[in-house]
Amino acid sequence: MRNRNEGQMVLYGQKFCSRLLLGTARYDSPSLLADAIGAADPAMLTVSLRRQLAGSKDSGQCFWNLLRDTQRPILPNTAGCRTAREAIKTACMARELFQTDLIKLEVIGDELNLQPDPFGLVEAATELVKLGFKVLPYCTEDWVVCRRLMDAGCEVLMP
Amino acid sequence: MFLIVNGKPHPLPEPLMLTELLHSLSPMAPFAVAHNEEFVPRGAYDTCRISPGDRIDIVFPTAGG
Numbered sequence: 001m002r003n004r005n006e007g008q009m010v011l012y013g014q015k016f017c018s019r020l021l022l023g024t025a026r027y028d029s030p031s032l033l034a035d036a037i038g039a040a041d042p043a044m045l046t047v048s049l050r051r052q053l054a055g056s057k058d059s060g061q062c063f064w065n066l067l068r069d070t071q072r073p074i075l076p077n078t079a080g081c082r083t084a085r086e087a088i089k090t091a092c093m094a095r096e097l098f099q100t101d102l103i104k105l106e107v108i109g110d111e112l113n114l115q116p117d118p119f120g121l122v123e124a125a126t127e128l129v130k131l132g133f134k135v136l137p138y139c140t141e142d143w144v145v146c147r148r149l150m151d152a153g154c155e156v157l158m159p
Numbered sequence: 160m161f162l163i164v165n166g167k168p169h170p171l172p173e174p175l176m177l178t179e180l181l182h183s184l185s186p187m188a189p190f191a192v193a194h195n196e197e198f199v200p201r202g203a204y205d206t207c208r209i210s211p212g213d214r215i216d217i218v219f220p221t222a223g224g
Contacts, residue, residue, distance in 0.1 A: 021224075022224075023223070023224030024222040024223060024224055025222045025223045025224055026222075027222070033222070045224070046223065046224025047220055047221070047222065047223055047224060048220075048221050048222065048223025048224065049191070049218040049219065049220060049221065050218060050219060050221040050223075051165040051166070051216060051217065051218055052165065052186050052187070052190060052217045052218065052219050060187070060189070060219035060220050060221055061187060061188075063220055063221060063222060064189055064219075064220050067220065075224070077223060077224055079223050079224070085196060086196070088198075089193050089196055089197065089198050089216075090218075092198035093191035093192070093193060093198050093218055094191070096191050096198075096200060096201060097189055097190075097191045097218075097219075097220060098220070104224070
C-alpha cells in the first residue's frame with residue numbers, strides 16, 4: 001500500500017504536497033506571475049524586500065495583493081544582503097511583514113557570481129536560529145560549511 | 160540637520176520619534192522599518208527617537224527569490 005505521506009516535503013515540521021518553491025522575480029506582468037502560480041501549484045513563493053522610494057508609484061501594493069490572493073505560504077529571502085548584520089535585520093523585517101519564521105538566508109560574498117559568503121552565512125544563521133527563525137540557508141555544496149550550518153540549527157540546506 | 164532615509168538625505172529640523180517621522184513620510188503599507196541598521200518592531204515606533212545623522216530604511220515586499 002502506498003504511504004499517503006510519500007512525496008510530501010517536510011520543512012521544519014510543516015508538510016507540503018508540492019516540492020516546488022517558486023520564485024516571483026522576472027515575470028513580465030503580475031497576471032503572468034499569477035498564471036504561473038496557478039499552473040505550478042508550488043509549496044511556497046519566495047519573495048524579497050526592497051526600499052520604498054519616496055514618491056514612487058510602486059509601493060508594492062499590487063504585488064502584496066497578488067500574494068494575499070494566492071493564499072500560498074511565503075518564504076521571504078534576504079537577497080542583496082552582504083553582511084550577517086544586514087541579513088539579520090532584513091530577516092526580522094521580513095518576519096514582521098509576512099508573519100512567518102521561515103527565512104531563505106542569503107549573504108552574498110561576490111556581486112558578480114552571487115557566491116555566498118560562508119562566514120557571514122554561518123554567523124547570520126546562528127543568530128537567526130537563536131531568534132526563533134526557521135532558516136533555509138542559500139549555500140554551496142561545501143561539506144564543512146553545510147556541517148557548520150546544521151550545527152547552528154539549520155534543518156534545511158539550499159545548495 | 161539631516162537624517163538618511165533609504166539612502167537619501169532628509170531634513171530633520173529637530174529630533175523626533177519614529178512615529179512622527181513615518182507620519183510625515185507617509186509610506187504606503189505594508190512596510191517595515193530599520194533604524195541605524197537595527198530592525199524596529201511596529202510596537203516600538205513610539206519609543207524610537209530619531210536624531211541627526213541617523214539612518215532609516217523603509218522596505219516593502221517585492222518580487223524576488
